[in-house]
Amino acid sequence: MSKRQEIGFALNGDEKRPSDIKRNTLKEQSYSVLRRALMAGQFEPGQQLTVRGIGEHLGVGTMPAREAVLRLVTAGALEQLSTGRIRVPHVTRTDYDEIIAIRLRLEPLAAERAAALATPHDLALIASAWRAMPASARVKDVEAAALANWEFRFDIYRAAQAPLLVGLIESVWLRSGPLIAYPLRHATPAVARDTQGLRAKLVDAMTQQDPGAARQATQAIIESAADWYRANFPFQGD
Numbered sequence: 001m002s003k004r005q006e007i008g009f010a011l012n013g014d015e016k017r018p019s020d021i022k023r024n025t026l027k028e029q030s031y032s033v034l035r036r037a038l039m040a041g042q043f044e045p046g047q048q049l050t051v052r053g054i055g056e057h058l059g060v061g062t063m064p065a066r067e068a069v070l071r072l073v074t075a076g077a078l079e080q081l082s083t084g085r086i087r088v089p090h091v092t093r094t095d096y097d098e099i100i101a102i103r104l105r106l107e108p109l110a111a112e113r114a115a116a117l118a119t120p121h122d123l124a125l126i127a128s129a130w131r132a133m134p135a136s137a138r139v140k141d142v143e144a145a146a147l148a149n150w151e152f153r154f155d156i157y158r159a160a161q162a163p164l165l166v167g168l169i170e171s172v173w174l175r176s177g178p179l180i181a182y183p184l185r186h187a188t189p190a191v192a193r194d195t196q197g198l199r200a201k202l203v204d205a206m207t208q209q210d211p212g213a214a215r216q217a218t219q220a221i222i223e224s225a226a227d228w229y230r231a232n233f234p235f236q237g238d
Contacts, residue, residue, distance in 0.1 A: 030060050031068040038077055038088070039154075039173040041146030041180030045236070049086045077174035088178050090236035099176050100226045106169050107153075107222060108215040113160035115206050115214035122159040123206060129155055130203050133196065146180045152199065156206065156214075182233055183225070191228060198224060 034054065037043060055065030069086055072078040079087045091099075114122070129152035133145055150173075157166050183191070198221045205213035 026060055027064045027067050030055075030058050030064040031071055033058060034065075034068045034072060035077070035170075035174065036150075038072070039170060039177040040150035041177050041184075042143060043088045043178050044181055045088055045090045045178050047088045047178075048081070049088075050084075051086065054086070072174070075171070075174060089175070091175065091179065092237050093230070093235040095175070096179075096226075096229060096233075096235060099172060100222065102172050103169075103176070103222050104219060106165065106172070107157070108218045110157040110160045110162065110165050110169060111202065111205075111218040112211040112215040113162055113165075114156050114158075115209055115211040117161050118156075118159040118206055118209070122155065125155040126152060126159070126206055127203060130199055133199070142181050142184045145184050149180055150177065156202070156218075159206075179229065179233065183228060186232065187228065195221070195224065 043049075051062060051066045051069055054069065055062050058065055058068075069078060069080075073080050073086075076089070079089050081087055118126070129148050132148035133152065154166070154170075157169055160166065187195075198217060202214060202217035202221065205211075205217050
């Protein structure tokens with residue numbers, strides 16, 4: 001596996017830094033891409049990284065990478081070890097139960113609002129991300145499937161036109177996102193089909209602009225996944 005595959009993310013577009021990019025812009029871009037990588041399942045709990053490695057694969061210097069890392073350490077999304085390495089936090093069963101309790105409060109609300117407010121453009125983005133997930137799974141492209149899952153969910157949540165609510169959901173996904181890849185590698189084909197069926201119900205609810213059905217479908221997706229994780233995921237301390 002190459003270093004790029006281990007990191008699993010890069011700046012959008014040309015990875016070489018244009019000479020005219022201001023330092024502050026580069027810092028914000030580095031932070032945004034690293035944050036997205038955590039939410040989109042491009043890292044896994046317990047995975048260790050270095051600031052230098054992050055900088056190399058973002059196509060930036062050490063300072064922008066270090067500042068992005070420190071911001072995420074402050075947010076609790078990363079840990080800085082005494083060795084100087086960076087680690088994605090492990091998740092305990094208690095952590096997970098808290099994450100799910102919060103998600104069940106926030107995400108059905110966002111989906112409900114989105115079903116009432118989504119534009120045709122929003123619906124096209126949602127449908128595209130939904131279609132990408134089974135295709136990614138068939139070719140065993142875990143990173144692409146995890147990214148498509150994140151895009152599907154947040155295309156819906158952003159359609160809610162509620163930036164404060166979306167920001168709260170993102171803060172929780174900084175901790176839950178690193179769990180995404182595990183079922184993509186370990187769940188049975190039957191579980192994957194059932195999950196995609198639940199997503200199809202959510203897409204239908206969005207298309208039909210049915211807020212109640214969107215809320216119920218989102219809740220069902222979260223609860224079904226939580227049941228699987230509680231039975232199968234190797235939580236820290238188990």
